[in-house]
Amino acid sequence: MKRRDFLRHTIPAAILPSFVNGHTVTALSASPLLNTLTNLTSDTDHVLVMIEMNGGNDGLNMVIPRDNYGAYYQARTNIAIPEAKILKLKGNDKSGLHPVMTGIQELYNAGKVAIVQSVGYPQPNLSHFRSTDIWMSGSDSEEVLDTGWVGRYLNYEFPGFPNGFPNASMPDPLAIQIGAVSSLAFHGPSVGMAMSITNPTCFYNIIDDIQDTAPATRAGKELTYVREVARQTEQFATVIKKAASRTTQQLPYPGNNRLADQLKIVARLIKGGLKTRVYMVRYNGFDTHSMQTDQSDPTIGKHAELLQELSDSVKAFQDDLAFMGIEDRVISFTFSEFGRRIKSNFSIGTDHGVAAPMLLFGRKVQNGMLGKNPDIPSGVSANDNIPHQYDYRSVYASVLEQWFCADSVALQSVLLKHFQSLPIIQGGSCSGFTELNNRSEAGLISNYPNPFTSSTNIRYLSQSGHVLVQLMDGMGRVVRVLVDQVQDGKEHKLYFDGTGLATGVYYLRLQNGSLQQVRPILKVK
Numbered sequence: 001m002k003r004r005d006f007l008r009h010t011i012p013a014a015i016l017p018s019f020v021n022g023h024t025v026t027a028l029s030a031s032p033l034l035n036t037l038t039n040l041t042s043d044t045d046h047v048l049v050m051i052e053m054n055g056g057n058d059g060l061n062m063v064i065p066r067d068n069y070g071a072y073y074q075a076r077t078n079i080a081i082p083e084a085k086i087l088k089l090k091g092n093d094k095s096g097l098h099p100v101m102t103g104i105q106e107l108y109n110a111g112k113v114a115i116v117q118s119v120g121y122p123q124p125n126l127s128h129f130r131s132t133d134i135w136m137s138g139s140d141s142e143e144v145l146d147t148g149w150v151g152r153y154l155n156y157e158f159p160g161f162p163n164g165f166p167n168a169s170m171p172d173p174l175a176i177q178i179g180a181v182s183s184l185a186f187h188g189p190s191v192g193m194a195m196s197i198t199n200p201t202c203f204y205n206i207i208d209d210i211q212d213t214a215p216a217t218r219a220g221k222e223l224t225y226v227r228e229v230a231r232q233t234e235q236f237a238t239v240i241k242k243a244a245s246r247t248t249q250q251l252p253y254p255g256n257n258r259l260a261d262q263l264k265i266v267a268r269l270i271k272g273g274l275k276t277r278v279y280m281v282r283y284n285g286f287d288t289h290s291m292q293t294d295q296s297d298p299t300i301g302k303h304a305e306l307l308q309e310l311s312d313s314v315k316a317f318q319d320d321l322a323f324m325g326i327e328d329r330v331i332s333f334t335f336s337e338f339g340r341r342i343k344s345n346f347s348i349g350t351d352h353g354v355a356a357p358m359l360l361f362g363r364k365v366q367n368g369m370l371g372k373n374p375d376i377p378s379g380v381s382a383n384d385n386i387p388h389q390y391d392y393r394s395v396y397a398s399v400l401e402q403w404f405c406a407d408s409v410a411l412q413s414v415l416l417k418h419f420q421s422l423p424i425i426q427g428g429s430c431s432g433f434t435e436l437n438n439r440s441e442a443g444l445i446s447n448y449p450n451p452f453t454s455s456t457n458i459r460y461l462s463q464s465g466h467v468l469v470q471l472m473d474g475m476g477r478v479v480r481v482l483v484d485q486v487q488d489g490k491e492h493k494l495y496f497d498g499t500g501l502a503t504g505v506y507y508l509r510l511q512n513g514s515l516q517q518v519r520p521i522l523k524v525k
Helices: 003-019 032-037 069-075 102-109 128-137 149-157 201-208 218-233 236-246 258-271 302-323 392-402 408-415
Strands: 023-026 047-053 063-065 087-089 092-097 113-120 175-178 195-199 278-283 330-335 356-361 368-370 445-448 455-461 465-472 478-487 491-497 504-512 515-523
Touching: 047 258, 047 302, 063 069, 087 102, 092 102, 092 368, 102 113, 102 302, 102 356, 113 392, 149 392, 149 408, 175 258, 195 201, 201 236, 236 258, 258 278, 258 302, 302 330, 302 356, 330 392, 392 408, 445 504, 445 515, 455 465, 465 491, 478 491
Parallel strands: 047 278, 047 330, 113 368, 175 195, 175 278
Antiparallel strands: 023 175, 023 195, 063 092, 087 092, 113 356, 330 356, 445 455, 455 491, 465 478, 465 504, 504 515
């Protein structure tokens, strides 16, 4: 590889590690997305923090179905959380949280958490690497993109980057990633739009003007050269140091907590006045094929430790934002490349699955639960999965539209097609919803007879607008698209011929604007 190509592809991720101790910070530099996020196109000072739960989080043991506890327990007797230990949620008698998540329980009860149930995508891929790329790029399952959804947004808002940046209008990184190498999410059409801090130690090195020493080898000389070019071409270290120095007081964060260390830095930089609008933090360990819980007590163990880290650090972060008077400017959300299977395995763990809940945090999120608890069929098999209720790109679209004030043209450029807008941000933020739409709990779609042998009649209710009705199998894959068109708001009926389908559990999925419902149906011999 030529030196100039090496620098072009690696500097965005390598620059900050030499500046910031121990955390990979990816600062999304001037780009179309950042312009929108930093008042260059859209008039907003809002900030988004993305929390990646790497490895595939078990959503069923995080947000637990209290209304269908018997089926949940039978599907995973060796890891099921005891019913009496589930944390209750204010105003929600159907779901609860893992018993270690007391911090998030407190935030939920205070009106600062939104739970979006069963988030995934059609034709799910169970490879860690491929599914992560799908979530980061915002692509369809069968589509390979070399740009990220945030990078495309930055490019839309800041055309021409990196030429002319930083500048008076945007002197700061457009986005910052901490705790990992530069993510595909921030890749633009021609260059990376992000700045990375590999770990918290790197961050404190910036503040203290400490430069890591390169080894006295040929590779070390190359590394020194890269760092020097980085210092010459990237002018963000100075503004990061100034922003950090302006924040003199923060509330305490939990110790020995990888995620808390990263979120503490994010809060400090936001309070310090950076115009950066997107941050990403990351922590690993959710690939829990074995020993997910303690053999004698399912409320403790590997997964419990991860969820407690998440809960404690998010609670500390939210408290810190409130203490510093910037709580109304910041929302966060969690995501993982996929969920886990419904049924646990014999190794006291769970295998790669499909959909899982996403959690959103902040005083401006629409508190409550969107969607309903996953249906767990009786006699669930080792291959059965939770079908997705919501496409992950609907969450992205809703955040861009309702939090960053992106218009329809921007959304089409970023996400490449239309996705439903979900009621997850309070009204007044941009075009946020005024109340959570709970019609997803109602009987929006049904069929008769059920079970059926070869055919069945489907009935569904819709409001005016685009209607999508899909049939998914037990693995969460879309096997038929039954309706995909604009329809009037009324009751609709259709005849479904299931001849040729194997017997088993299937799911009808209705999507109509912000309305959503997934219902199980059963084909028998």
